[in-house]
Amino acid sequence: MPKLKTWQLTAGSAVAGLALAAGAVAVAGPWDSGQRKAERDLAAAQDRTGGAHHEAARPDPADPAPAPSARGVLSALGAPAGAGAPSGHLKEVLEPLLGSAALGSVQSASVVDAATGTQLYGSGERTVMTPASTVKIATTVAALSALGPDHRIATTVLATPDARKVVLKGGGDPTLEKEGLRTLAADTARALRDKGAGPVSVAYDTSLYAGPDIHPIGKGNENLARVTSLMVNEGRTNGSSSGTADRTPDPAGDAARAFADELRGAGVEVTGRPAAEKAPADAEPVAKVLSAPLSALVERTLTNSDNDIAEALARQTALAAGEEVSFAGAGKAVYDRLAKLDLPAQGALNGAHFADGSGLDRADKVSAALLTGLLARAADPAHPELRPVLTGLPVAGFSGTLSTRYSGAAGPGLVRAKTGTLSGVNTLAGTAVTKGGRLVAFAFLAGDTVDADAAQKALDALASALTTAP
Numbered sequence: 001m002p003k004l005k006t007w008q009l010t011a012g013s014a015v016a017g018l019a020l021a022a023g024a025v026a027v028a029g030p031w032d033s034g035q036r037k038a039e040r041d042l043a044a045a046q047d048r049t050g051g052a053h054h055e056a057a058r059p060d061p062a063d064p065a066p067a068p069s070a071r072g073v074l075s076a077l078g079a080p081a082g083a084g085a086p087s088g089h090l091k092e093v094l095e096p097l098l099g100s101a102a103l104g105s106v107q108s109a110s111v112v113d114a115a116t117g118t119q120l121y122g123s124g125e126r127t128v129m130t131p132a133s134t135v136k137i138a139t140t141v142a143a144l145s146a147l148g149p150d151h152r153i154a155t156t157v158l159a160t161p162d163a164r165k166v167v168l169k170g171g172g173d174p175t176l177e178k179e180g181l182r183t184l185a186a187d188t189a190r191a192l193r194d195k196g197a198g199p200v201s202v203a204y205d206t207s208l209y210a211g212p213d214i215h216p217i218g219k220g221n222e223n224l225a226r227v228t229s230l231m232v233n234e235g236r237t238n239g240s241s242s243g244t245a246d247r248t249p250d251p252a253g254d255a256a257r258a259f260a261d262e263l264r265g266a267g268v269e270v271t272g273r274p275a276a277e278k279a280p281a282d283a284e285p286v287a288k289v290l291s292a293p294l295s296a297l298v299e300r301t302l303t304n305s306d307n308d309i310a311e312a313l314a315r316q317t318a319l320a321a322g323e324e325v326s327f328a329g330a331g332k333a334v335y336d337r338l339a340k341l342d343l344p345a346q347g348a349l350n351g352a353h354f355a356d357g358s359g360l361d362r363a364d365k366v367s368a369a370l371l372t373g374l375l376a377r378a379a380d381p382a383h384p385e386l387r388p389v390l391t392g393l394p395v396a397g398f399s400g401t402l403s404t405r406y407s408g409a410a411g412p413g414l415v416r417a418k419t420g421t422l423s424g425v426n427t428l429a430g431t432a433v434t435k436g437g438r439l440v441a442f443a444f445l446a447g448d449t450v451d452a453d454a455a456q457k458a459l460d461a462l463a464s465a466l467t468t469a470p
Helices: 006-020 029-047 070-076 090-098 132-147 178-194 251-265 294-304 307-321 328-340 368-378 384-391 452-467
Strands: 108-113 119-123 153-160 165-169 202-205 270-276 283-292 415-423 423-435 439-447
Touching: 029 328, 070 202, 070 368, 090 119, 090 452, 108 307, 108 368, 119 307, 119 368, 132 294, 132 328, 132 368, 132 384, 132 415, 132 423, 153 178, 165 251, 178 251, 178 283, 202 415, 251 270, 294 384, 307 328, 368 384, 368 423, 368 439, 415 452, 439 452
Parallel strands: 165 202, 202 270
Antiparallel strands: 108 119, 108 439, 153 165, 153 283, 415 423, 423 439
16 A cells, blocks of 8 residues: 555544534444444554544534634644645546446546535536435435434333323334333333333334335345334344344334333233334323434444435434425435535536435435535535534545455545445545645446446545545
8 A cells, every 4th residue: 555644644634633623522322432443443553543533523503613624734734835725637637547447337426625615526527326325425414404413313102091001102213222122111111100000012103104114125135124113223133233134024013022021021011912003192101212313323324334224314304394204205305405505516406316315226316516515515614513424434444334445545544435336336425635635525426337346446546546636
């Protein structure tokens, strides 16, 4: 791998540090802390100092927002003259790489200054294409914009007035764990004892979501559980927390049965088996657990390319907008929310279509210009609520879906990007720090590819080239 200059590494660290400084203390789950530790260990082993992953910034509106560029820091640290100056050589650097046969016959490419949104390079940048998982950038931007980084998803237990029935009601949190069910059961048992209740029946309510719960890719797919408002650990059957996995065919029913078992363990006599039904109108809440903050869910979605959380975030956006909580309603809500962001490139949403939140549906259509516009908005000091989109992007050579990529390339620690892969589709969109110290947002979409590995290497070469540009 080409040796990175000290000031280049400093640029990567400075930009990541400025993103962290956007707010006060971040709230994230153990997966995030463990991820950061692994990156530190890997960085130390490879004698790298840049590209550390940070928790999502929790902005205080009273605090000044940071600039997304490290220009001033680089100057103070003695970076080369002209660091952060515009590069006039991107066309010369990028076009030969875009000509690679590995990238297929249809492409959309865009590079913009993350600080201003000004386009630095474009090639077919307004052409709408299937984005695969890079559509998660749009999904997460829309969710954060609609709900804010502190929003949490609730799972609730309600009891009928006679306390003879309790209903576990899903609020759309796919990250609910057995520990959460145990907490719900303990609180429910306490409330039932206070009411002097005897035996109870258990029901479960998934009425929050409308439309089909099976993604168009089909049932039994290891990339995604049934899209339902109630599940435990994304319906995974192997105890994993990321990546592909076998999924239960009945995530809501499994969650309800596990809850009933926890109730019994808490000393409640449960009769019969849990049944699916809508909670009675007169039922009252007796217990509730909340998901991690939306900022942490967004980071997890982007770092691990988590399809289940992405679909849940799209539906949370639909809820906020008053749309039907379905694939169609969520797609409309995401589009409408993005339209309110006043993106740097006028007309960037032209031709865009959001068929799902995860990017598994080939009917999704976005352009490279839209993706870079969204990334630039996430770097905008006027939108600190969007910062988790940047902090959640995998770090090249260090974390998430980029942890094993960029071997021998110039990008590790300086490129953060969301990957996208479907058969014949390979995409990459994120940020990079140039040799001149500028933070740029980029998106490269390739269609009609025939070799996924070759296409990924070609995309990585494009992103790496940005780090060596003036």
